[in-house]
Amino acid sequence: MTDRSARPGTRRIDKLRxxxxxRQQRLASLLRREIDDIYRxxxxxxxxxxxxxxxxxxxxxxxxxx
Structure with missing residues (x-):
């Protein structure tokens, strides 16, 4: 599987978190999970x-x- 930190979009989420x-952190976590699911x-x-x-x-x- 692709390295999570190298995925487009996730690096920015982690940097801004x-x-x-x-509330925004919860939404960022949900978004990160969605991105992970899509990559899976x-x-x-x-x-x-x-x-x-x-x-x-x-x-x-x-x-x-x-």
Whole structure:
């Protein structure tokens, strides 16, 4: 999974957090969790895509050998 500190948007949230009110800090935490969830979904989809590409390459190889 991608390093959290390197994700676009999260670095800014972390940098601004100390200057925010409690309510804003809660919202920043929620936003950070949403960003993390989106990156997890992207990672899952990229993994699935890699699996499909591998299966496709294997099938193409089998077809060539027929």
């Amino acid at each position: 100390p200057a925010l009110s409690r 979904q992207i990672d899952t989809q990229l993994t699935r895509l890699a699996e499909i590409q591998l299966q496709f390459a294997e099938l193409r190889s089998k077809l060539r050998n027929l």
